[in-house]
Amino acid sequence: MATEAHAAEGATGYIIHHLTPLSVGSGFWTLHLDTLFFSALLGGLFIWFFKSAADKATAGVPGLVQNFVEMMIEFVDTQVKDSFHGTSKLIAPLALTIFCWVFLWNFMDLFPVDILPSIGSMMGLPYLRSVPSTDLNATFAMSISVFALIIFYSIKIKGPIGFAKELLFQPFGPWLMPFNLLLKLVEEIAKPISLALRLFGNLYAGELIFILIALLPSYLQPLLSFPWAIFHILIITLQAFIFMVLTVVYLSMAHEHH
């Protein structure tokens, strides 16, 4: 793909260049450095911001930062309490991390499409794709982790036998066992795939539209990219919210006996 991008000229080349990750290695052992770097950077930002608030947290009158952080905590806690009825020390922090991290990933989409790649090329980087959620690896890493937690909690709460029974005997009873298993497997596997692809698809498409707008004559660009950016503020928040809520819902389903 990299060689094609170099070869192609004009609009196609521009688009492909913007959507090609900075990678090292080959085959499976390829690492997308930009995805890893930006997601770690944004994760660090999230951790730093919340940790600084947590260190200064008082029960007295909260400051500006604490107020904001507490708003987030309350928001996530309400979401978790609405759909999750068990007790778990993991779910709420997990939901908070997912929401903030995904939001920050998506937020990178609002930077003008050429800024970061230009800075990158000044530093000698041939490619730079700054939005981690336009990388399937990033979204799948998160959804597969969530899937692992779903499996873990299903087995932990229902026991291996209970979980196996749920896979085999529902929804149509023991006489249709293979059919049940097939249905259940599809249902379970659809969860991480839909989580990852929904986020990836929305952000990839959004980024692509920004790139297409950037190809237009310069006097048309603000006219289109401004409304799209405003609309995108909604989308990036919504996608982060959906990822978080679905994670909570899936995990609460894993906690429930049928």
Next chain:
Amino acid sequence: MSINATLIGQMITFALLVWFTMKYIWPPLFDSLEERKKKIADGLAAAERGQEDILAAEERAKIVLKEAKEHSSELLSLAQKRANEIVEESKDTAKKDGERLIIAARAQIDQEIQQVKDNLRAEVATLALDAAEQILGAEIDKAKHQDIINKVSSKL
């Protein structure tokens, strides 16, 4: 667009972030929220108690005020009575004093009248003698006629 080892790196980062959030970020913030909730609830309860206390205190104050009013009116009437008594007493005293003064003054006046009478008597005697001398044209021996003079003057 292929799935590759980036996935593993991202999963590790994700796990670290979740672990850190669970360990160091969520508990203190959540605890401070809960603590504030409790503080506010306590504060509201205390305010309610305070309100009740105020009502009770007002009730008590009303009773005390009423008692004080009663007491003061009692004192006032007592004082009025006492004042009347004092006025009466002082009137009596003044009357007595006045009478006494009048008596004393009269006595003094009588005494003074007496003295004036005596003086007049002596002077009239002298004048009478002088007149008699003039009329008689002869010297009267004062010593010889002293008895007569004394008799006359005592008749005056």
